[in-house]
Amino acid sequence: MGRYFRCGALMSTAPDKSMIKRLPEAERNVFWLAVAQLLLGIIGLAVITFAAVPLYLQPGAISLLYLIVVVFVSLRSGFVSSVVVSLAAVFCLNYYFLPLSSSPGRKNPLAIVATGTFLITAWVITAMVARVRKLTEAQLALRFEERLAERTRIARELHDTLLQSFQALMLHFQTVNNLLPPGKAKDALEQALDRADQAIVEGREAIQNLRSSTTLTNELAQAMTELGQELGAARDGERGSATFRVSVEGRPRELHPILRDDIYRIAREAVRNAFQHARASKIEVEITYSERLLRLRIRDDGKGVDPKLLDAGRDGHWGLPGMRERAEEIGAQLEIWSEVGAGTEVELRIPGSIAYGTSPRPSVFALFRKKATGL
Amino acid sequence: MSADRPPIRVLSVDDHPLLREGVAALLEGQPDMTLVAQASNGREAIEQFRIHRPDVTLMDLQMPEMNGVDAMIAISGEFPGARIIVLTTYTGDVQVLRALKAGARAYLLKGLLRKELLDTIRLVHAGQKRMPPEIATELAEHATDDALSSREVEVLRLISGGNANKEIAARLSITEETVKGHIKNILAKLDANDRTHAVTIGLKRGIIDL
Numbered sequence: 060m061g062r063y064f065r066c067g068a069l070m071s072t073a074p075d076k077s078m079i080k081r082l083p084e085a086e087r088n089v090f091w092l093a094v095a096q097l098l099l100g101i102i103g104l105a106v107i108t109f110a111a112v113p114l115y116l117q118p119g120a121i122s123l124l125y126l127i128v129v130v131f132v133s134l135r136s137g138f139v140s141s142v143v144v145s146l147a148a149v150f151c152l153n154y155y156f157l158p159l160s161s162s163p164g165r166k167n168p169l170a171i172v173a174t175g176t177f178l179i180t181a182w183v184i185t186a187m188v189a190r191v192r193k194l195t196e197a198q199l200a201l202r203f204e205e206r207l208a209e210r211t212r213i214a215r216e217l218h219d220t221l222l223q224s225f226q227a228l229m230l231h232f233q234t235v236n237n238l239l240p241p242g243k244a245k246d247a248l249e250q251a252l253d254r255a256d257q258a259i260v261e262g263r264e265a266i267q268n269l270r271s272s273t274t275l276t277n278e279l280a281q282a283m284t285e286l287g288q289e290l291g292a293a294r295d296g297e298r299g300s301a302t303f304r305v306s307v308e309g310r311p312r313e314l315h316p317i318l319r320d321d322i323y324r325i326a327r328e329a330v331r332n333a334f335q336h337a338r339a340s341k342i343e344v345e346i347t348y349s350e351r352l353l354r355l356r357i358r359d360d361g362k363g364v365d366p367k368l369l370d371a372g373r374d375g376h377w378g379l380p381g382m383r384e385r386a387e388e389i390g391a392q393l394e395i396w397s398e399v400g401a402g403t404e405v406e407l408r409i410p411g412s413i414a415y416g417t418s419p420r421p422s423v424f425a426l427f428r429k430k431a432t433g434l
Numbered sequence: 435m436s437a438d439r440p441p442i443r444v445l446s447v448d449d450h451p452l453l454r455e456g457v458a459a460l461l462e463g464q465p466d467m468t469l470v471a472q473a474s475n476g477r478e479a480i481e482q483f484r485i486h487r488p489d490v491t492l493m494d495l496q497m498p499e500m501n502g503v504d505a506m507i508a509i510s511g512e513f514p515g516a517r518i519i520v521l522t523t524y525t526g527d528v529q530v531l532r533a534l535k536a537g538a539r540a541y542l543l544k545g546l547l548r549k550e551l552l553d554t555i556r557l558v559h560a561g562q563k564r565m566p567p568e569i570a571t572e573l574a575e576h577a578t579d580d581a582l583s584s585r586e587v588e589v590l591r592l593i594s595g596g597n598a599n600k601e602i603a604a605r606l607s608i609t610e611e612t613v614k615g616h617i618k619n620i621l622a623k624l625d626a627n628d629r630t631h632a633v634t635i636g637l638k639r640g641i642i643d644l
Contacts, residue, residue: 207596222523223450226544230456233548237463252548259545263523267637278627316596316630 092351093140100132100144108151122152122177126184133185145181149174196412199390203317210317214269222266225259279314279355280307282323283330283344290334301339301359303330309348312415321389322355322407328378329357329405337361337403353414355407364397389413441468442559445488447479447505448521449497453544457492457551464552476500480508483516490555491518495533496643503536510537517558521547526640527572528581530565540564572639580623582641589616591642594633 107124110116116124125148133141153174232252239245287303314322326344333342339361347354379395382405386393390413397403444467446457454472461469470486473479475497483491491509495502502520509516519540520533530541539558542550543566554564565573582590585606592602599617603610617629624639626632636642 204596211594211596218523223544224452226523226547227450227452227456229548230453230460230551234456234459234463236548237460256545256548263545267634313628319630 096132096135097140097143100128100140101147103128103131104144104148104151118152118173122173125152126177126181129181130184130188133188138185138189141185142182145178145185148181149178152177192412195390199413200315202388203315206317207315210269214266217266217269218263222259222263225255225262229255229259278311279319279322279326280305280311280344280346283326283346286327286330287342287344290331301334301337301342301361303342303344305344305346307346307348311346312348312353314353314414318389318409318414321385322353322391322409325382325385325391325393325407326355326357328382332378333357333359333361333403337363339402349411351411353409353411355405357405358402359404360402363399363401363403364395365399366397439466441466442555443468443470443486443489444555445469445471445473445479445482445486445491447473447476447482447492447497447502448494449474450494453494457547460548460551467552467555476502476505476508479505480512483509483513487513489517490559491516492551492555493518493520493538495520495522495529503532506533506536506538517561519554519558519564526638527569527576529640530569530573532640541566541569543569576639582620582623586616586620586623587641589613590620590632590636593617593629594636594642 104125107121107128111121125145129141129145129148132144153170229252232248232255236245236248236252239248284303284305287305291300291303330342330344333339337359339359341358341360343356343358345354345356345358347356383393386407389409391407391409394406394408395403396406444461446454446461446469448454448457451474454474458469458472461467470488471482473482477500479491479493479500479502482488493502493506497505502522506518506520509518516537517539518537519542520538521542521544522529522533523544533541540554540563542554542564546566550566557564588606589602592605597605599610599613603613606613617632620626620632621628624632624635626635633642
């Protein structure tokens, strides 16, 4: 688990946007990704084909293996690749095992039926995979919307009732204050009222934040940088305050406010742990926006956590259960690597389709769409 | 405060009963003021104003049925000498500007009521205007900004309701491209980084309400 500090360019903790270093190479080319996966699928087919004879595999078993490859490709890179691979599979099948055109003009009807069955099975499975995935994403998106609506409702309710009532109560207290003769009691009440004023202002701001999402900027990197500064400043003066760096790979994308909030909160918990418990000298946050996924890594070189403790996720300890729950709720994967004395790395991965909402999984379609709109 | 001068007659308009009670309690202790009537929305405010002709009116902005701005426009139209003080929770410059245009003489934040309400009533009664320094600063800051068009405000309100572009387009019966154009303008005019930032700014500046 020695996966530490291998990230590229880093930035200092200035909140200035221009200081956040961007690494263009992470803008992985969708086309090459699709081609690579396609090639992988073809290679898979070839391996099965050439292994079939020495292993004495029956055509039925071979078709099943082909089918697995096709489904794997459709899971990884979408419909078009899966169609291409399944056609290639049919070609292999026919060429090696069920000669379609042993004599031109006279086709083996059994082979045609077998081919058709194979293709239909492959494409139905692919379509089903795509459909289930779309439904899950739609469900997640709906849940984000519901949560946003609920949050808005709570904010409005708090504003219209609690806040207004407090402001009104302050007038009553002031009336009492006006009735008091000058003296200790009046001074004390005046002080208390000033504090209450302050509390009301804070409450109002909290409600406004609830409404407009907690991270004030869409840039996760900037939010993380500000967080690091805040936590770093809070611990300044104490010995061993860690250096904090944020790096961004790829072009930052717009995220749904609810999703962004949750990502921010998970990351915040991780960064806070690093600052407060790890006794680290370096804390790094790496944010990667690629087509396929949005990834956050939070690394420190501190004292680490016992892996047993990580697995057990002791209740309330380091907020780990909370992080896991939140990650699950937004359809993200959270992984934590740590060993005593070797630091800690937290990785959060959100599939691109969920993270960026509108954009689909990388597929050749997506590539054409991009080219067509000139983006 | 000479006792022979008639007290300042005040009308209090707010949909929140507790706040009206608070204002009433505060005014009760003042020999130079008297609360002549209360109203809980804009329509009632106009009626009460006609009946009582108060010297000073305290006006909330967010109210059911008829809001404070519409009530002020009606009252100022009918009684050009009306002295109205706006009481609100919001600091946004756009909101303030709207209230001033509707005839407000002073603007008071509800958070500052207990300290400044009485003085402000006396000042406005004496014919002066009053603006808290933080609001004046904010007004000055955005004095030269391009204002959002009413369509853009509508789009911003829908964004704040969590609507996606497609839904906004459907609700306003325009194309998604037009929505995108509006959003682009909104971001530019508000100097916002993104939609959420625009909503935050919109709330702060009183372009949209919570």
